[in-house]
Amino acid sequence: MQETLLHVSKVYKSYHKSTTPSLDGVDFTIARGEIVGIFGPNGAGKTTLISILCSILDPTLGSVTYYLDGEKSPREIRSKLGFVPQDFSFFPELTANQNLEYFGSLYDIKRADLAQKIDDLLQKVGLSHVKNSKVSTFSGGMKRRLNLIISLLHDPVILFLDEPTVGVDVQSKIAIMNLLQELNRQGTTIIYTSHHLKEAEEFCNQIILIDHGKMIACNTLANLLATHQVTNLEDLILKLTGTVLRD
Amino acid sequence: MRKLSASVWKEILLVLHDKVGLLLMYLMPLLLVFIITIVQNSAFQIVNENKLTVLISNQDKGSLGDSLVKALVHSGSFDIKRNNSLVEASVKRRTIDEDAMLGIYIPANFSERLGDNADNISKLMLEQMGVIEKAPKVSPKKQEIAIYFDPVVQENFRISVLNGIQAITNGIENEEMVSKLFQEMGYDSIPANIRQAIINRETKLKTANASLSTVAELIPNSSQHNVPAWSIFAMFFMVISLGGNIVKERLSGSFLRLQTIPTAFALTLVSKFLVYLFVALSQLLLLFLMGIYIFPHIGLPQLAMPNAFLPFLVVTLLSAVSAISYAVLVGTYAKTQEQANGFGAISIIIFAAIGGIWVPNFIMPDYMQTIGNISPLKWCLEGYYTLFLKNGAWSELMGTISFLFLFTVICQLLIFIRLRIQNYI
Numbered sequence: 001m002q003e004t005l006l007h008v009s010k011v012y013k014s015y016h017k018s019t020t021p022s023l024d025g026v027d028f029t030i031a032r033g034e035i036v037g038i039f040g041p042n043g044a045g046k047t048t049l050i051s052i053l054c055s056i057l058d059p060t061l062g063s064v065t066y067y068l069d070g071e072k073s074p075r076e077i078r079s080k081l082g083f084v085p086q087d088f089s090f091f092p093e094l095t096a097n098q099n100l101e102y103f104g105s106l107y108d109i110k111r112a113d114l115a116q117k118i119d120d121l122l123q124k125v126g127l128s129h130v131k132n133s134k135v136s137t138f139s140g141g142m143k144r145r146l147n148l149i150i151s152l153l154h155d156p157v158i159l160f161l162d163e164p165t166v167g168v169d170v171q172s173k174i175a176i177m178n179l180l181q182e183l184n185r186q187g188t189t190i191i192y193t194s195h196h197l198k199e200a201e202e203f204c205n206q207i208i209l210i211d212h213g214k215m216i217a218c219n220t221l222a223n224l225l226a227t228h229q230v231t232n233l234e235d236l237i238l239k240l241t242g243t244v245l246r247d
Numbered sequence: 248m249r250k251l252s253a254s255v256w257k258e259i260l261l262v263l264h265d266k267v268g269l270l271l272m273y274l275m276p277l278l279l280v281f282i283i284t285i286v287q288n289s290a291f292q293i294v295n296e297n298k299l300t301v302l303i304s305n306q307d308k309g310s311l312g313d314s315l316v317k318a319l320v321h322s323g324s325f326d327i328k329r330n331n332s333l334v335e336a337s338v339k340r341r342t343i344d345e346d347a348m349l350g351i352y353i354p355a356n357f358s359e360r361l362g363d364n365a366d367n368i369s370k371l372m373l374e375q376m377g378v379i380e381k382a383p384k385v386s387p388k389k390q391e392i393a394i395y396f397d398p399v400v401q402e403n404f405r406i407s408v409l410n411g412i413q414a415i416t417n418g419i420e421n422e423e424m425v426s427k428l429f430q431e432m433g434y435d436s437i438p439a440n441i442r443q444a445i446i447n448r449e450t451k452l453k454t455a456n457a458s459l460s461t462v463a464e465l466i467p468n469s470s471q472h473n474v475p476a477w478s479i480f481a482m483f484f485m486v487i488s489l490g491g492n493i494v495k496e497r498l499s500g501s502f503l504r505l506q507t508i509p510t511a512f513a514l515t516l517v518s519k520f521l522v523y524l525f526v527a528l529s530q531l532l533l534l535f536l537m538g539i540y541i542f543p544h545i546g547l548p549q550l551a552m553p554n555a556f557l558p559f560l561v562v563t564l565l566s567a568v569s570a571i572s573y574a575v576l577v578g579t580y581a582k583t584q585e586q587a588n589g590f591g592a593i594s595i596i597i598f599a600a601i602g603g604i605w606v607p608n609f610i611m612p613d614y615m616q617t618i619g620n621i622s623p624l625k626w627c628l629e630g631y632y633t634l635f636l637k638n639g640a641w642s643e644l645m646g647t648i649s650f651l652f653l654f655t656v657i658c659q660l661l662i663f664i665r666l667r668i669q670n671y672i
Contacts, residue, residue, distance in 0.1 A: 056506045057670060075509040081507060082507075083504065085503050090499075090504075094261070102253055105250055106250055107509070
């Protein structure tokens with residue numbers, strides 16, 4: 001039996017100005033080493049859910065429990081989480097190395113270890129040659145790769161990615177997906193959202209489908225396809241969420 | 248400590264990369280202080296050192312018109328251009344043509360009317376004293392000297408000039424009155440000893456600057472006024488760089504990433520605070536050094552630093568902390584960088600205007616002076632004026648220190664509330 005890493009219990013989230021909740025009783029469990037894809041139409045509640053899982057937002061009701069070795073306090077738990085936002089969250093005025101050194105220092109990584117880690121990660125995503133170049137000069141794909149490796153400096157146990165391959169060329173996409181698969185093989189649990197459904201079909205072994213803040217499916221892709229008698233993820237999403245355009 | 252040093256280093260790099268921000272924070276204040284001090288110093292020199300060009304057309308048939316012109320020449324304040332061929336309408340026109348600051352037209356009956364009035368008053372006085380039985384009833388004749396100002400001459404300047412001319416005409420009138428009085432009593436003119444006594448009786452005005460201290464007096468001049476005032480303005484203008492920087496980081500997602508890192512968010516704010524405190528203090532240092540070492544070489548008065556160093560340091564630090572707190576507040580509440588820059592800049596300009604940076608607070612209407620009390624720039628300026636112009640110390644600075652401390656606390660509280668609502672802390 002797989003070891004439970006994360007349990008989300010009846011999470012409910014509502015915002016002051018909204019009449020309907022963003023999340024309404026979401027409840028699931030994630031096992032260590034899984035790659036979980038969270039899908040749903042725009043405005044379904046995916047980003048809110050990821051934000052709650054990363055402790056950026058607090059749920060209005062319900063709880064999120066991490067089963068990590070010995071880490072109890074929110075600060076200790078955060079030190080095991082990695083978050084890759086959809087937006088480029090770094091400083092374009094600085095070089096790649098300066099960005100990585102800054103974020104690495106905030107994780108309290110020893111100076112020598114950090115330098116080694118930076119070189120390794122830059123090399124893995126093909127950015128070694130621009131280590132000391134200003135990030136503002138990078139292409140979209142290079143920025144996306146840098147955005148990813150900033151979150152890997154502290155070897156997170158669980159990695160959250162919000163659209164990690166949006167707007168990149170196929171080469172960058174392959175580099176990113178290869179790195180994520182390597183991390184997963186090394187034991188990192190990955191939770192991600194994407195609109196590249198083909199990529200997700202190959203990458204995820206667990207699917208969570210959300211619509212109007214409610215979780216409407218949670219299972220392996222194979223089981224979901226069989227249950228709902230469809231042949232791919234796109235058809236599954238359309239069958240469960242409909243074809244009406246969302247705002 | 249390592250996290251703090253990394254965070255501070257990142258802020259330093261960001262400030263160094265922000266070329267426009269650096270220009271706004273360092274070059275703009277230098278230029279502003281430099282230009283405004285030169286302009287105000289020139290205005291000061293025009294009033295106090297240079298002679299005003301005056302075009303005069305004296306049509307007076309008697310001698311008093313000439314007396315008036317001689318008195319104007321004797322005052323040393325005017326460079327007289329005489330042209331007695333001009334009629335009144337021509338004086339109005341030629342004042343501008345001949346680059347005169349003002350034109351004076353003395354009418355043909357100036358002496359006659361002034362003499363008649365003086366004669367009338369002297370007779371009334373003699374009647375009152377019982378020397379003569381009945382003074383003839385004569386209504387006073389209207390006496391008019393026409394004065395035309397170049398339209399560019401400002402109101403306060405006009406008032407100074409008019410007061411000067413009025414004092415001269417009053418002197419002539421008084422002398423004429425005394426002269427008539429003696430004539431009525433059978434003298435040809437005022438006896439020499441009495442004339443001398445009248446001249447000697449002029450009240451001499453001894454002027455000095457009020458001071459809160461007995462130590463060496465600080466001389467008020469354009470440098471003492473402008474360097475502190477515009478340094479404060481420059482310090483608060485960092486809202487453009489710091490406020491915009493905070494919004495940019497928030498919108499770019501850097502703040503979001505920081506929320507997921509096991510580091511207190513306050514660390515980011517503390518590092519920004521430390522770096523911009525250095526920026527504010529270095530701005531002041533540069534401006535003061537310019538006032539002390541460069542101004543004297545370009546003909547401007549040298550800036551004299553206050554004698555009370557510790558109070559000066561406290562006011563400077565509190566002013567810098569207030570400016571940074573306000574900038575962070577704007578950056579925290581603004582939704583876009585444009586909003587932070589626009590609102591930040593306009594609010595500082597308004598604070599500067601009502602706070603007396605541009606025109607002194609005391610010449611504003613009462614209600615504006617009351618409104619001005621909400622401006623942190625007003626209190627910073629009051630603190631600096633107390634130190635730089637009045638030679639004050641702790642006891643006179645309590646208002647400034649209390650307000651700036653309160654202002655900082657309120658800003659920090661509002662920042663905390665906003666960041667708490669947004670789940671950053």
